[in-house]
């Protein structure tokens with residue numbers, strides 16, 4: 001995933017350290033998106049809604065649950081088939097097969113880079129050809145039973161036709177690319193990054209977790225369903241991008257166009273893509289469904305002022321003024337508050353209800369917080385001790401790049417910086433830009449600068465000025481926060497019930513219950529392009545790192561996956577496909 005978030009949450013009651021957030025590499029998105037989509041075949045599938053009672057979140061009445069849980073959902077009509085597959089997945093033979101399938105995929109380096117030229121021009125895309133050949137060899141039944149469409153050469157869409165075309169298909173997404181391995185770091189790996197080596201417990205290599213485990217997990221579960229003669233009632237569509245780690249301009253952007261043209265708006269019952277998994281929060285394993293993504297923008301701040309010899313300097317150079325501006329940014333962090341009816345509030349409520357280690361006064365405050373502002377403040381204060389939680393709750397700023405000046409004895413005519421913003425789920429790009437614009441107004445006046453923010457003049461352009469201050473979006477257009485996936489509708493329940501059933505199947509009865517809670521992705525995934533396909537978008541890997549299984553690192557040295565956890569991912573996809581197939585009201 002692009003800047004995958006670490007949703008593990010630890011607070012002082014648990015341990016003094018706040019979990020780190022893994023990985024940061026600011027992705028610059030190619031500005032020009034060249035999509036080659038020549039597919040028509042528009043087909044509209046009808047939404048069939050038969051009404052279904054789902055519990056509501058929030059606990060406004062003190063007797064209500066703060067975080068209602070779905071019941072486990074096991075396939076019924078296909079119960080026997082499912083049982084058989086579930087047993088198959090636990091055999092040593094199957095484990096060997098899964099290790100080979102994932103290992104083979106890891107051994108094909110499919111790196112994507114920021115700012116690549118289009119497919120057909122940039123030779124680095126050629127790496128994906130062998131990966132397609134590998135999929136063809138490894139999943140013969142998927143290829144002979146599903147219709148494959150290649151979008152912009154390397155984007156893959158598989159369509160598995162169900163017998164009832166009144167049912168909306170489900171969309172399973174993953175990405176084929178991986179973040180590059182820096183040549184200088186190859187020696188630091190325990191096992192070489194493209195070895196796909198299995199040490200008896202973990203499988204090593206770039207992509208083993210992010211996201212070839214997702215892609216191979218989906219393909220394997222379908223291959224096995226086909227081997228077991230399963231014929232779907234509800235269609236299943238797979239969409240695999242190839243530049244998610246570079247923000248998806250050639251992969252998911254083009255796949256989105258194709259899918260919209262082919263299936264239409266709101267055509268899918270639900271979409272699941274990579275995301276957070278099962279991890280310990282406050283000492284308890286939770287499965288977190290990513291129901292929201294924050295927005296993103298890079299704001300360039302640029303100052304110009306007269307150059308000249310630095311033996312006769314003005315009181316403030318371009319660099320001096322820029323420095324004052326950057327200090328001003330950091331002196332004015334976003335005021336972040338826990339607000340009701342936001343995904344982060346739902347998450348806090350869920351942790352309050354389901355994490356036994358939470359102090360009881362916080363638990364009580366959580367119950368009252370639906371109506372009491374004072375109680376809400378108590379909850380906020382508790383959770384905001386985690387800087388990660390606080391960052392997810394609000395908009396953020398980070399000054400990540402800067403430059404200016406050419407010579408030590410010349411006044412800098414220009415100086416610039418880039419401020420990276422992540423935008424709170426309930427905010428917007430416009431609100432963010434207005435905030436930045438207003439923030440710098442006083443400094444523009446103080447330094448006598450003509451001020452232009454995002455193309456709009458903020459000062460009298462005809463008045464004489466010492467220099468200019470310009471704010472603009474850079475690298476790519478900003479991204480709005482994603483629409484929030486409903487948590488009180490059937491798709492959320494179906495997914496929750498599927499997660500619980502999968503989890504229970506692989507564990508002893510006394511540890512069989514996993515709370516499923518909503519959460520926020522701090523990074524962005526390919527789903528940024530898929531908003532129109534369905535409002536039920538979930539970012540979730542059924543990857544169990546909740547109880548001592550280390551998640552393994554992504555985007556860095558020593559990426560690896562616990563193979564038992566990978567087998568459980570395969571069971572999860574299998575259960576999901578069957579459950580969705582049997583649910584006529586989805």
Ligand SMILES: *[C@@H]1O[C@H](CO)[C@@H](O)[C@H](O)[C@H]1NC(C)=O
Nearest residue numbers: 188189190191553556557558
């Ligand atoms: C990778 O794993 C090896 C072996 O456990 C270890 O020696 C090395 O420090 C790890 N590298 C990093 C960067 O964590």
Ligand SMILES: *[C@@H]1O[C@H](CO)[C@@H](O)[C@H](O)[C@H]1NC(C)=O
Nearest residue numbers: 447448449463464465466467
């Ligand atoms: C701003 O700078 C210009 C150019 O140096 C100068 O003419 C003008 O008087 C200054 N304005 C103020 C308010 O200092």
Ligand SMILES: *[C@@H]1O[C@H](CO)[C@@H](O)[C@H](O)[C@H]1NC(C)=O
Nearest residue numbers: 507508510511512546547548
């Ligand atoms: C989690 O770990 C604890 C302590 O090691 C163990 O007792 C328990 O069985 C584990 N739970 C699950 C669900 O595996």
